Amino acid sequence: MRGAVMSSTAAAGGFVVFLLSMPVIQGQDGWGVTYSSTEICAFKGSTVEIRCTYRYPSTENAVRVEEVIWFTEGSSHRPFDLRRELSYAGRVQHICSNNNCSLRITDLRESDSAEYKFKFITNQTGRSYTGSPGVTLRVTDLQVQVHDVQQGFSRTILKCQSSCLPDVSSYIWYKSGQKIQEGKSSYSSHIYPTDSYSCALKGREDFPSPPVCVHRQTCNRVIHTDRSICAFKGSSVDISCTYSSYNTIRSKFWFSPERSHQWQSPSQPEDLSEDAQFAGRVQVLESERGRSTLRITDLTESDSAQYHFKFNTKDFEWRSILPGTTLTVTALQVQVTRITVHQSDTEAELKCHSSCSPAARLSYVWFKNGQKVIKEESSVYKDRFDPGDSVSCALKGHEAYTSPLVYALRVPSVLVNPLGDIMEGSSVTLTCSSDANPAANYTWYKENGDPDLQPLSKDPELVFSSIQSSDSGEYYCTAENQLGRRTSEYIYINVTYGPRLPSVSVSPSAEIVEGSSVTLTCSSDANPAANYTWYKENEDSPKASGQIFTITDFRAEHSGNYSCEVQNRRGRNKTSVHLTVAGTWKSTAAGATAALILAVILLSVFLWIGKKKASKQSSEPGERADTREQSLPTHRQDDLHYASIQFTRKPTNSLYSSIHPAPRDRHEEEEDASVEYAAVRFYRGGNYPR
Structure with a gap:
C-alpha cells in the first residue's frame, strides 16, 4: 500500500530518493527477507540504494549462505544477477555485512524502473529464499508544464512536476539558463517567445528539468544529451547536445569551465579546440541541424571534466549556469x-x-x-x-x-639502516619490501624457537630507537596480498657494546701459602669479545694477557693489588683484587711482637734499678735532700719534667702465645707492686748536681 513520504537520502552523494512505503516483513519458519521500503521514487541520473535484512533458522546444523542475488523479473521469470546484466554493467554494486545487504544503482535511467527482489542461497540442497514481493523503483524526470497560456505576451503559469515529488519541496526556476526565482513549484510571469524555462529541486541543482519553449520550438535553449559519461583511458568519446535559437546563430563552440585558468579572461570561455591540451584530439561534428557533437580521442584521466556548449547571436549569448555533461575517464x-x-x-x-x-x-x-x-x-x-x-x-x-x-608476490627483501656495525643505544631500522601489486601487507618476526611466534610489527619498517644487546638475533618479515604470502630470508642483527664491569676469581680461594700456585681468572660480557690484560699496582708494564693469569711460586714480594683490564673497540673497563701471603705476614707480626716484649722487659729493669737508688737516698737526712732541691736556681726549674709510667697487663694474643717473658722471683714481684711511679729529672748541659 502506498503511503506518505518516509525519508529522503542525503543529496551530497548523488541520491535523490523518496521512500513511499513502510518496511514489510516477509518470511516463514524462521526464513525471511525484510525490505526497508517497498516503494522508492528517484530522479533520472541520481543514485539509489535498496536495503534489506535476511534471516534463516540458526538451529539447523551447518546452514551457511553461499550466494546472494539482486534481480528483476525477466521474461523467463528466472533470477539473473543484475551484476551480469549488460544494461546495468558498471552501475550496480552489492554491499553486504552480516545479514544486511543493499543494492546500489548509479546514474539511474528511466528504463531502471522495475520491481527488485533479493534472494539468498544456502549450502543445503534446495534451501534458498526470495523476498517477494520486492521493492518497486520508479525513475522519473522533472518536467515543466505550461498552464493558462493566453494570446500575445500575457501572463502564463508554469508548474514544475514529477510523479514522486513531495509538495513541501523548494524549487529553483531558470530562464534561458539563468536563475530567476527560488520558491514554490509554480511560476507566473510574462513569457517572451525567445526564452526557455526549466526548474530544479533546491539542493539538487545538478538534476534540472530539460528547458522548454513556451510558445514555439525555436526559443534560446541547449539540451545536453547525457548528464554524465564514463569512458576508458585511451578510448574516444562523443559528447552531444541539441540547441536552438530565436535568432540566427553567428558562432558556437564547446568549452570546459575546469580550463578557465587557461583563458585570457576567466569570465570569457574559449573554444576547446584551441586548447593545447586537446590539440589534435578534438573534433566538432554537425550530423544534423541543431545537433552538435564533441569528439575527444585518446582520452587521458586529465580529460575528466564538465563540458558545455555555447552559442552567440547578434543580440544574445547563451551563458547557462545549468550543468553540462560530466565526463569521467578511468x-x-x-x-x-x-x-x-x-x-x-x-x-x-x-x-x-x-x-x-x-x-x-x-x-x-x-x-x-x-x-x-x-x-x-x-x-x-x-x-x-x-x-x-x-x-x-x-x-x-x-x-x-x-x-x-x-x-604475484616476490620474495621480500630486507634492508638494514645503518649499514655496518650496530652499536648499542643507536637507532636501527629494518625495512621489508616486495614488488607487489596489489600492495602487500608486511609483518615482522624474531626467531626464538616459539611455535606460536607473535609478530613484532605490522608495518613495512621495524624501528629500534635505542637498540639493546638483548635485541641481537635473527629477524624475518612476511609480505602478503590477495595473490598470496611470501617470507623473506633471515637476517642476523649483531649489536656491539663495550665490556661490562669484569669479575675476578682467585684460586685457591683460601689463604695463600708462600710458595704455592695462584690462578686469577677474569671474565666480562662484551661484543666483540674483549682483550684481557693484567697489571700490578705501581708497575707500568703489564704482568700478563688473557683471561687467566697464574703465579706458580707465590712469594712475599708478589703480594699487592692486581687489576684486570678488558678492552674492545667499543670501550674498556677494569677490576682490582688484593693478594697477600699468609705465612710471611705471621712471621713479621711475631718478630715485631717479640721486639716489643723485649723493650718492655728492658724498661722494667731500668725502672727497677732507679727504684733501688731512690731507696738508698731516702735513708739520708731528709733536710739535706730538701735543701738541694730548694737550692736549684729558679731558671732551671723550667727544665724539670716528670714522667709517670704505668703498666697494665693485656690479654695475650693467640698469634704470639708461643712467646713468654722470663720468670721472675717473688721478691721482685713484691717490690714492683710497691712502685707506683718514677721521677726523672733532666738538666741542661753540664748543670747537674754533683
Whole structure:
C-alpha cells in the first residue's frame, strides 16, 4: 500500500530518493527477507540504494549462505544477477555485512524502473529464499508544464512536476539558463517567445528539468544529451547536445569551465579546440541541424571534466549556469576475485574492471609477463601464477592502454639502516619490501624457537630507537596480498657494546701459602669479545694477557693489588683484587711482637734499678735532700719534667702465645707492686748536681 513520504537520502552523494512505503516483513519458519521500503521514487541520473535484512533458522546444523542475488523479473521469470546484466554493467554494486545487504544503482535511467527482489542461497540442497514481493523503483524526470497560456505576451503559469515529488519541496526556476526565482513549484510571469524555462529541486541543482519553449520550438535553449559519461583511458568519446535559437546563430563552440585558468579572461570561455591540451584530439561534428557533437580521442584521466556548449547571436549569448555533461575517464584495473595459495604457486581468478558503464559488451585482451594470452577475450581470466609473474589487461583495439601490472608476490627483501656495525643505544631500522601489486601487507618476526611466534610489527619498517644487546638475533618479515604470502630470508642483527664491569676469581680461594700456585681468572660480557690484560699496582708494564693469569711460586714480594683490564673497540673497563701471603705476614707480626716484649722487659729493669737508688737516698737526712732541691736556681726549674709510667697487663694474643717473658722471683714481684711511679729529672748541659 502506498503511503506518505518516509525519508529522503542525503543529496551530497548523488541520491535523490523518496521512500513511499513502510518496511514489510516477509518470511516463514524462521526464513525471511525484510525490505526497508517497498516503494522508492528517484530522479533520472541520481543514485539509489535498496536495503534489506535476511534471516534463516540458526538451529539447523551447518546452514551457511553461499550466494546472494539482486534481480528483476525477466521474461523467463528466472533470477539473473543484475551484476551480469549488460544494461546495468558498471552501475550496480552489492554491499553486504552480516545479514544486511543493499543494492546500489548509479546514474539511474528511466528504463531502471522495475520491481527488485533479493534472494539468498544456502549450502543445503534446495534451501534458498526470495523476498517477494520486492521493492518497486520508479525513475522519473522533472518536467515543466505550461498552464493558462493566453494570446500575445500575457501572463502564463508554469508548474514544475514529477510523479514522486513531495509538495513541501523548494524549487529553483531558470530562464534561458539563468536563475530567476527560488520558491514554490509554480511560476507566473510574462513569457517572451525567445526564452526557455526549466526548474530544479533546491539542493539538487545538478538534476534540472530539460528547458522548454513556451510558445514555439525555436526559443534560446541547449539540451545536453547525457548528464554524465564514463569512458576508458585511451578510448574516444562523443559528447552531444541539441540547441536552438530565436535568432540566427553567428558562432558556437564547446568549452570546459575546469580550463578557465587557461583563458585570457576567466569570465570569457574559449573554444576547446584551441586548447593545447586537446590539440589534435578534438573534433566538432554537425550530423544534423541543431545537433552538435564533441569528439575527444585518446582520452587521458586529465580529460575528466564538465563540458558545455555555447552559442552567440547578434543580440544574445547563451551563458547557462545549468550543468553540462560530466565526463569521467578511468583506467582499467585488475581485481583478484578468487585465490588459492599453494606451496609453490598461486591459483587465482582475475577480473578486468573499471568504474565505467560500457555501452556495449566489450572484448578484452590479457597479458601475462608481457605476452598476450591467446583465446581469452572475456573480462575474467583464470590461471596459476608463480612468484614474480605479472598480469595486465586492456580493451581489444586499445592494447596500448593496459591496466597497471598486477604482480604475484616476490620474495621480500630486507634492508638494514645503518649499514655496518650496530652499536648499542643507536637507532636501527629494518625495512621489508616486495614488488607487489596489489600492495602487500608486511609483518615482522624474531626467531626464538616459539611455535606460536607473535609478530613484532605490522608495518613495512621495524624501528629500534635505542637498540639493546638483548635485541641481537635473527629477524624475518612476511609480505602478503590477495595473490598470496611470501617470507623473506633471515637476517642476523649483531649489536656491539663495550665490556661490562669484569669479575675476578682467585684460586685457591683460601689463604695463600708462600710458595704455592695462584690462578686469577677474569671474565666480562662484551661484543666483540674483549682483550684481557693484567697489571700490578705501581708497575707500568703489564704482568700478563688473557683471561687467566697464574703465579706458580707465590712469594712475599708478589703480594699487592692486581687489576684486570678488558678492552674492545667499543670501550674498556677494569677490576682490582688484593693478594697477600699468609705465612710471611705471621712471621713479621711475631718478630715485631717479640721486639716489643723485649723493650718492655728492658724498661722494667731500668725502672727497677732507679727504684733501688731512690731507696738508698731516702735513708739520708731528709733536710739535706730538701735543701738541694730548694737550692736549684729558679731558671732551671723550667727544665724539670716528670714522667709517670704505668703498666697494665693485656690479654695475650693467640698469634704470639708461643712467646713468654722470663720468670721472675717473688721478691721482685713484691717490690714492683710497691712502685707506683718514677721521677726523672733532666738538666741542661753540664748543670747537674754533683
